[in-house]
Amino acid sequence: MSIFCYKKIDAAVRLGEQFCKKREELKLTLEEAAEKTRVPLKYLAALEKSRFSDLPKTKVHRLAYVKEYATYLNLSPQACVGQFSCEDGLEGSHFIHPLRAIKLFPFLSISTALRTTILTLLVIFFASYLVWQVRRVLEPPRLAVYAPIEGHVLNQTRTAIVGETEKETHLTINGQDVMVTEDGKFDATIDLTVGVNTITIEAVKKHGKTTTLTRHVVVKQTAGIDEVSLR
Structure with a gap:
């Protein structure tokens, strides 16, 4: 009585790859395998390429071809049929075997x-x-005014407004737009009148949050320009 010892299959490798590898180890062509197993050549090719959609639609024929080819290649028919059942229907969903997934994604193995x-x-x-x-x-934008200081007394009718805010902020001084540099600094000169002047500095974020600061300066008499700068 002959005793057959079927080779175990590697579940981490797709069934079609195992069929192809085993056939090449036995130095057989697909044509020879088709002739011996009486399985149509196109179906053996479909099995080796894992193109299960090219196999017959009936489950009985599909499983019969898998079992016949596995037996011919001296692989375990039961194991091959089981793996085929797992892979069948997953062809269009980029099937990745769990053991291979660990190799592809080491994070899963820690x-x-x-x-x-x-x-x-x-x-x-x-x-x-x-x-x-x-x-x-x-949060409203950060806004700092370094000059002039609150209650500053001038002899000139012009003064510089110097300060800093956040970049990409819309800044106005007494309703007039003022350019802000890329690092958030601003420096603008405004006209004043004799007496008490109210200077309103407003910074507005693109989402609408606003910060407003007010400075009051007094002009005693009309003259030149008071240069105010940071030291």
Whole structure:
């Protein structure tokens, strides 16, 4: 009595690849295999290429071809039929075997504790970033006016307004647009009148949040230009 010892299949490799590799090891052509198994050549080619949609539609014929080809190649028919059943229907969904997925994505193979720690740190990082972005949107823009100081007394009818705000902020002084540099600084000269002058500096974010500062300066008499600058 003859005893057959079927070779175990590697579940991490797709069934078609195993069929093709085993046939090449036996130095057989597809034509020879088709003649011996009486399975149409196009179906053997479809099995080796894992193009299961090219196989007959009936389940009985599909499984019979798999079993016949596995037996001919001295592979375990039961194991091949089982793997075929798992892979069949997954052809269009880019099937990745679980064991191969671990090779493709090493993150899945690390310890649970380390994986949990990494995921926790990532969650904290993204949560912190989200909070920071929300605060940037909800908080009014930063605005500082360095000159003139509140209550400054001048002998001139013009003065420079010097300060700093956030970049990409719309700035106005007494309703007039003022250019802000890329680093948020501004420097503008305005006209004054004799007596008490109210200077309103307003910074508006693109989301509508506003910061307003007011300076009161007094002009005693008309003269030239008071140059105010930061030292």
